[in-house]
Amino acid sequence: MNDTTLQNFQTQQNQSLASGDAVRGQYSAATPDKGQPVTRNESVEENLSVRVRDLSLWYGEHQALDDISIDVFANTVTALIGPSGCGKSTFLRCLNRMNDLISSVRIKGLVEMDGRDVNARGMDEVALRRRVGMVFQKPNPFPKSIYENVAYAPRMHDMVSRKADQDELVERALRDAGLWNEVKDKLHEPGTSLSGGQQQRLCIARAIAVRPDVILMDEPTSALDPISTATIEDLMDKLKQDFTIVTVTHNMQQAARVADYTAFFHLGEMIEYNATKQMFANPHTKKAEDYITGRYG
Amino acid sequence: MSQSFEEISAQLKKRHRRSARMKWMTMGALILSAAFLVVFISDMVVRGWPAFQQAQIQVEVSYDEQSRKLPLAAVDKDVRPLISRGFFRPLPRKMENNPALMGTTQTQWVIADSRVDQYLKGNEDRLRPADKETLQALVEEGRAELKFNTTFFTTGDSKMPELAGIASAAIGTVMTMLVTMAVCFPIGVMTAVYLEEFAPDNKLTQIIEININNLAAVPSILFGLLGLAIYISFFGVPRSSPLVGGLTLALMTLPVIIISTRAALRSVPDSIRHAAFGVGCSRWQVVRDHVLPVSLPGILTGSIIGLAQAMGETAPLIIVGMVAFIPDASISITGASTVMPAQIFTWASEPNSAFAEKTAGGILVLLAVLIFLNALAVWLRNKFERRW
Numbered sequence: 001m002n003d004t005t006l007q008n009f010q011t012q013q014n015q016s017l018a019s020g021d022a023v024r025g026q027y028s029a030a031t032p033d034k035g036q037p038v039t040r041n042e043s044v045e046e047n048l049s050v051r052v053r054d055l056s057l058w059y060g061e062h063q064a065l066d067d068i069s070i071d072v073f074a075n076t077v078t079a080l081i082g083p084s085g086c087g088k089s090t091f092l093r094c095l096n097r098m099n100d101l102i103s104s105v106r107i108k109g110l111v112e113m114d115g116r117d118v119n120a121r122g123m124d125e126v127a128l129r130r131r132v133g134m135v136f137q138k139p140n141p142f143p144k145s146i147y148e149n150v151a152y153a154p155r156m157h158d159m160v161s162r163k164a165d166q167d168e169l170v171e172r173a174l175r176d177a178g179l180w181n182e183v184k185d186k187l188h189e190p191g192t193s194l195s196g197g198q199q200q201r202l203c204i205a206r207a208i209a210v211r212p213d214v215i216l217m218d219e220p221t222s223a224l225d226p227i228s229t230a231t232i233e234d235l236m237d238k239l240k241q242d243f244t245i246v247t248v249t250h251n252m253q254q255a256a257r258v259a260d261y262t263a264f265f266h267l268g269e270m271i272e273y274n275a276t277k278q279m280f281a282n283p284h285t286k287k288a289e290d291y292i293t294g295r296y297g
Numbered sequence: 298m299s300q301s302f303e304e305i306s307a308q309l310k311k312r313h314r315r316s317a318r319m320k321w322m323t324m325g326a327l328i329l330s331a332a333f334l335v336v337f338i339s340d341m342v343v344r345g346w347p348a349f350q351q352a353q354i355q356v357e358v359s360y361d362e363q364s365r366k367l368p369l370a371a372v373d374k375d376v377r378p379l380i381s382r383g384f385f386r387p388l389p390r391k392m393e394n395n396p397a398l399m400g401t402t403q404t405q406w407v408i409a410d411s412r413v414d415q416y417l418k419g420n421e422d423r424l425r426p427a428d429k430e431t432l433q434a435l436v437e438e439g440r441a442e443l444k445f446n447t448t449f450f451t452t453g454d455s456k457m458p459e460l461a462g463i464a465s466a467a468i469g470t471v472m473t474m475l476v477t478m479a480v481c482f483p484i485g486v487m488t489a490v491y492l493e494e495f496a497p498d499n500k501l502t503q504i505i506e507i508n509i510n511n512l513a514a515v516p517s518i519l520f521g522l523l524g525l526a527i528y529i530s531f532f533g534v535p536r537s538s539p540l541v542g543g544l545t546l547a548l549m550t551l552p553v554i555i556i557s558t559r560a561a562l563r564s565v566p567d568s569i570r571h572a573a574f575g576v577g578c579s580r581w582q583v584v585r586d587h588v589l590p591v592s593l594p595g596i597l598t599g600s601i602i603g604l605a606q607a608m609g610e611t612a613p614l615i616i617v618g619m620v621a622f623i624p625d626a627s628i629s630i631t632g633a634s635t636v637m638p639a640q641i642f643t644w645a646s647e648p649n650s651a652f653a654e655k656t657a658g659g660i661l662v663l664l665a666v667l668i669f670l671n672a673l674a675v676w677l678r679n680k681f682e683r684r685w
Binding site: 096098101103127129130134135136141142152157203206207 | 497498566568569570571572573574575576577578579582586587590591
């Protein structure tokens with residue numbers, strides 16, 4: 001974990017505890033319009049990757065997210081947990097505007113990245129997705145070769161021009177995703193011929209090939225066996241040196257193992273956002289405690 | 298204690314009987330339709346096979362001054378009535394084009410008259426007794442026999458059955474289909490891509506969708522009237538031309554291609570689209586690089602079947618003047634032309650029995666082309682099929 005971030009986080013947490021308001025999570029409580037002090041600490045600003053303020057989302061008439069405020073820190077793993085239908089996946093898709101694909105969706109609030117509102121009129125969702133990659137629940141490699149799965153996006157974004165550069169980039173992405181040794185001899189076989197766990201790592205290689213800032217993972221291991229799951233978890237731990245990872249998971253042990261921060265969602269609201277250690281050892285809210293200890297969900 | 302096996306078996310008997318009955322009924326339906334197909338095709342083969350054969354007679358043809366003036370004089374008087382008039386007519390020109398022939402006498406196989414042809418095939422006997430005797434003598438000498446009918450595949454329609462062929466109709470069909478394909482494949486696929494991948498789901502697109510589905514069920518002759526009103530009357534496209542025929546058939550095929558393309562696009566799993574959007578593809582890149590390659594076999598299959606259907610269509614072409622007597626194939630898409638089903642229709646209305654076999658022969662050729670197209674569709678589907 002990034003040490004400065006943790007220190008800042010701890011400072012902030014103590015201040016918040018001192019104010020006696022621990023019902024809402026740390027960072028949602030720290031939003032300006034709720035009258036809470038925000039630590040304008042330079043290093044926090046520096047390490048901030050995505051800032052979300054008062055984000056609400058409706059599917060038609062149904063409100064799926066209610067006033068979510070959260071700060072995602074760079075080079076950390078943030079896990080979103082909560083029972084089914086709590087809005088965690090919906091929230092995740094707000095970060096790269098995948099919800100735009102659903103015509104009935106209406107969004108209010110701020111999702112800020114690099115000082116820009118990603119929902120603003122001038123923001124191109126293609127440019128956003130270039131910087132915010134995504135790995136899906138079910139491994140979904142393109143029906144193309146392993147090589148082409150990785151090389152496609154960088155070529156499309158004009159990141160490489162020469163064949164040699166492209167080969168190098170593919171190798172690096174596959175190495176970073178821990179897949180190179182398994183596939184280096186069959187790069188031109190279809191990506192779909194790999195096993196489930198390998199396919200998911202291929203999807204991770206595909207996402208990191210364009211060197212995004214943030215990688216969103218929507219229950220990346222829920223379709224995988226325990227061994228593949230462990231491989232992917234190790235991978236997430238390594239990848240956070242270069243990327244910011246936001247992952248949705250149903251598996252609380254997984255959140256405890258890989259995440260630096262954990263946000264607990266329930267019925268469209270974010271109940272608590274906390275350092276993972278804190279969240280699992282001593283949650284501030286009753287609901288989070290009930291969920292973590294397995295009383296519901 | 299629940300029910301014993303005996304009790305359960307007693308109840309099951311009835312269910313098993315019912316499923317056995319259903320199995321036999323469904324099999325019966327299959328056997329019935331297969332039987333219809335076998336009867337239809339074997340009948341066509343039996344009737345149409347003679348069309349691929351043609352009686353020919355070996356005669357001595359003398360190319361001289363007299364036969365240049367009076368072509369009938371080129372062969373012996375006795376054999377003359379047995380030979381097709383279509384052989385004599387072009388003789389003078391042949392001699393003009395090839396002066397070396399002048400003054401020679403050559404033994405060659407020439408096309409017999411259709412009465413000879415029909416007599417040798419055992420169909421009808423309209424020969425005069427004297428001619429019949431001459432013919433018998435020639436047959437015994439081996440100088441009159443049925444040979445493979447190349448004329449049928451190289452000429453256009455003719456009033457003389459022995460000279461009538463499917464070639465100009467086949468050329469017309471090819472050109473008409475090229476026009477149809479060039480118009481309706483790009484427009485149909487683009488429309489389907491827009492409706493399936495770009496269009497918002499609102500009242501307007503729903504109305505468009507319902508109308509497209511209805512258009513696919515409109516009787517084809519109405520498209521002929523539409524073609525007449527729009528292309529010929531309004532735009533002044535030449536009638537009887539492959540251009541107007543192709544455009545008319547394109548109207549008819551368009552809904553079929555749109556519907557089959559939409560079905561093919563819809564069968565592409567959304568996970569592929571999400572993956573593509575996730576790496577930052579624009580909508581068009583998602584369609585071009587990911588959705589279209591996967592759905593290509595379905596699109597091609599649907600389009601080929603739509604075209605095959607258009608190829609067998611006659612009714613709308615009657616209205617735009619393509620069912621006509623066309624002796625010579627036109628190579629231009631604006632020249633007068635006909636298509637194979639229209640040619641079959643024309644022959645079918647001739648009273649002469651020689652044309653009846655041409656009708657069946659034409660149907661066999663058309664069926665062969667359609668089977669070839671459908672086989673091509675299957676082959677393309679298997680070739681481009683990918684798994685995901």
